[in-house]
Amino acid sequence: MRHALEAEGFRVFEAETLQRGLIEAGTRKPDLVILDLGLPDGDGTDFIRAVRAWSGMPIIVLSARAGEHDKVEALDAGADDYLSKPFGVAELLARMRASLRRTARSGDEQGSVLRFADVVVDLADRRVTRGEQEVHLTQVEFRLLAVLLSHPGKVLTHRLLLREVWGPSHVEHSHYLRIYMGHLRQKLEADPARPRHLITETGIGYRFIPA
Numbered sequence: 001m002r003h004a005l006e007a008e009g010f011r012v013f014e015a016e017t018l019q020r021g022l023i024e025a026g027t028r029k030p031d032l033v034i035l036d037l038g039l040p041d042g043d044g045t046d047f048i049r050a051v052r053a054w055s056g057m058p059i060i061v062l063s064a065r066a067g068e069h070d071k072v073e074a075l076d077a078g079a080d081d082y083l084s085k086p087f088g089v090a091e092l093l094a095r096m097r098a099s100l101r102r103t104a105r106s107g108d109e110q111g112s113v114l115r116f117a118d119v120v121v122d123l124a125d126r127r128v129t130r131g132e133q134e135v136h137l138t139q140v141e142f143r144l145l146a147v148l149l150s151h152p153g154k155v156l157t158h159r160l161l162l163r164e165v166w167g168p169s170h171v172e173h174s175h176y177l178r179i180y181m182g183h184l185r186q187k188l189e190a191d192p193a194r195p196r197h198l199i200t201e202t203g204i205g206y207r208f209i210p211a
Contacts, residue, residue: 001034004089018042025051031103032096037063037074045077052078058099062087068203075157075204082155098153114149116197116210119188121149128188135187140165144180145188148198148208157205181206 002012013028015021018039025033025047033051037044048059058080063070066084074082080099083092112124120129126142128135137145143165148156158174166176181200185192199207 001089001092004093008093016040018044018047021047022050025055025057029055030057032058032060032099034092034096035059035061035063035079037061037065037070045074048074048077048079056103058096058103060092060095060099062092071204072157072159075155076159080154102151102153116149116208117190121145123149130188137184137187141180141183141187144177145184148206152208152210155201155205155207161205177206 002014005012013024013030015024016039018041021033021035021039024030035044035047039047044061044063048061051057051059059078061071061074061079061082062085063074063082064085065071071082071084080102081095083095112122114121114123118131119135122128123146128137128142128145144161147161147164158177161177162170162173166173170176181198182192185195185198189195189198197209199209201207
């Protein structure tokens with residue numbers, strides 16, 4: 001993997017333990033972290049929580065743990081993405097590029113207007129248009145869309161979305177998400193049955209893909 005990343009122009013630094021990884025992350029301030037959950041001195045989710053206390057650097061989990069619980073736990077802790085072993089290097093590189101683009105966009109001062117396909121979302125004015133037509137969204141639909149758009153390319157778990165949109169007392173009500181995601185797709189996707197931008201991550205949550 002090191003050879004593949006260096007061939008793409010990345011500088012790669014490795015750490016074999018949780019504690020060494022935290023030191024490297026704190027001193028080198030990398031653009032992105034690729035993390036295995038199975039570390040000799042702790043669990044990778046502890047690394048994620050520790051880094052998230054001071055940094056928003058992208059973290060992609062690359063692990064042999066393919067269970068839904070492990071994925072949700074890592075994403076809830078603050079990971080940006082999760083790739084199960086065995087994996088394809090091309091897919092890993094694509095997910096890295098997506099995470100780095102998200103970070104670059106969040107660092108740019110682009111104002112409050114976001115675009116995807118023929119949809120324009122003005123977060124400040126709470127106004128959505130598709131083509132030349134204004135689209136009416138309810139308050140809940142707009143809040144859900146705004147949370148998704150603020151994390152392009154990142155998997156957002158059911159619990160995170162429910163907490164952000166409905167509040168901490170509703171984190172178990174995942175049926176709310178299915179209903180409102182269906183509404184958003186009907187209003188914003190060209191083909192709601194085969195969405196290109198508001199994507200389901202089965203058993204985990206949802207992901208917004210800008211392009």
